[in-house]
Amino acid sequence: EIVLTQSPATLSLSPGERATLSCRASQSVSSYLAWYQQKPGQAPRLLIYDVSNRATGIPARFSGSGSGTDFTLTISSLEPEDFAVYYCQQRSSWPITFGQGTRLEIK
Amino acid sequence: EVQLVESGGGLVQPGGSLRLSCAASGFTFSGYWMHWVRQVPGKGLVWVSRINSGGTSTTYADSVKGRFTISRDNAKNTLYLQMNSLRAEDTAVYYCASGHSSSYNWFDPWGQGTLVTVSS
Numbered sequence: 318e319i320v321l322t323q324s325p326a327t328l329s330l331s332p333g334e335r336a337t338l339s340c341r342a343s344q345s346v347s348s349y350l351a352w353y354q355q356k357p358g359q360a361p362r363l364l365i366y367d368v369s370n371r372a373t374g375i376p377a378r379f380s381g382s383g384s385g386t387d388f389t390l391t392i393s394s395l396e397p398e399d400f401a402v403y404y405c406q407q408r409s410s411w412p413i414t415f416g417q418g419t420r421l422e423i424k
Numbered sequence: 425e426v427q428l429v430e431s432g433g434g435l436v437q438p439g440g441s442l443r444l445s446c447a448a449s450g451f452t453f454s455g456y457w458m459h460w461v462r463q464v465p466g467k468g469l470v471w472v473s474r475i476n477s478g479g480t481s482t483t484y485a486d487s488v489k490g491r492f493t494i495s496r497d498n499a500k501n502t503l504y505l506q507m508n509s510l511r512a513e514d515t516a517v518y519y520c521a522s523g524h525s526s527s528y529n530w531f532d533p534w535g536q537g538t539l540v541t542v543s544s
Contacts, residue, residue, distance in 0.1 A: 351530050353469075360519055360534035361469065366526060404469055408529035412485050413471040415460075 319343055320360050320417035329424040337391040338419045340405035345385045349409040352381055353391045355418075356401045364403075365390065397423075426450035426533050428520050433538030440510050440542070441527035442504050444533055446503040446520030454478075457523035459531060462516035465539075473505065474529070481486070488514075510542045 320343040330336055340350065348368045353361040359383050363372040365381035368388060378393040392399055405416040446458070461473040473484045473494040482494050493506040503520050517537040524530035527528040 353531070355469075360536055361531070362534070363524065365531060366524060366530045366532075371528070372524075372532060403484035406469075406531075408527065411483060413474075413529055417468045417469070417471040 319346060319407050319410055319413060321407060321414055323403075323405060323416035323420060326417075327420045327422060329422050330395055331424045332395050332397055334395050336390075336395055336399070336421060338390040338392075338403055338421070340388040340390070340416050341406060342386045342388075342409075346407040346409035348384060349407055350379045350383070350388050351406045351408070352379075353404045353406065353415075354401050355404065356397075361404065382393050386388075392421075395421075398411075426522075428478040428522065429533040430518065430520055433514060433518065433540045435541045435543065436510055437544050439543055441506070441508045442510065442540060444505040444507065444518055444520075444538060444540070446505075448501045448522070449524070450504065451497075453501040457528035458494075458496060458503045459521045459523065459529075460494060460503075461471075461519045461521055461531065461534075462514075462540075463519070463537070464516045470516075475503070476528075483492035484540075496517060507540070512542050514540060516540060517540045 352365040353360040369381045459474045475493045475494045491509045521531035521534045521535045
């Protein structure tokens with residue numbers, strides 16, 4: 318099973334700042350990595366798939382990068398609605414696995 | 425509007441059974457793989473199972489293999505998860521999710537979730 322490790326566990330930033338979230342895989346997942354956003358009481362929402370492709374309706378301030386084992390989700394300028402929990406997910410091999418999440422909180 | 429609506433959750437005793445349903449609308453359900461993902465409240469996401477578009481191929485997480493069965497009725501646009509021999513550690517919110525247009529194994533959209541509580 319591929320283990321995805323996200324860091325930091327919690328990130329405290331202010332609106333307007335840049336957020337950088339990391340996801341590291343225990344073995345290469347090639348480009349088969351996605352990011353999801355989950356707000357309290359809501360289902361997750363797909364943000365980024367195949368490392369860097371934004372899902373439908375996702376603002377351009379969200380971007381993804383990386384390859385192999387190291388991946389990054391960047392939010393260029395935080396909006397109030399961006400404070401949430403973010404998960405990475407791999408589909409390179411079964412079972413599909415998720416990272417443990419990064420909580421992005423308002424400083 | 426694309427929508428997935430889960431139902432069937434509730435309180436069940438250890439060793440008991442429950443069947444979850446996920447009603448799909450707003451898209452061609454029969455054309456997409458479907459998945460179940462669960463989440464213990466306050467914890468992370470765990471993939472549970474998937475089924476291909478025709479319902480002929482399934483995959484399960486080791487933690488539920490032999491106890492859970494995923495199925496679908498494309499005529500009714502509905503996904504199911506039959507859960508048997510339930511354990512306390514199966515307590516979670518269960519989400520159904522569709523495979524994405526770019527890949528069967530990205531999840532978009534998701535339902536709102538249904539809570540399953542296994543307790544005596």
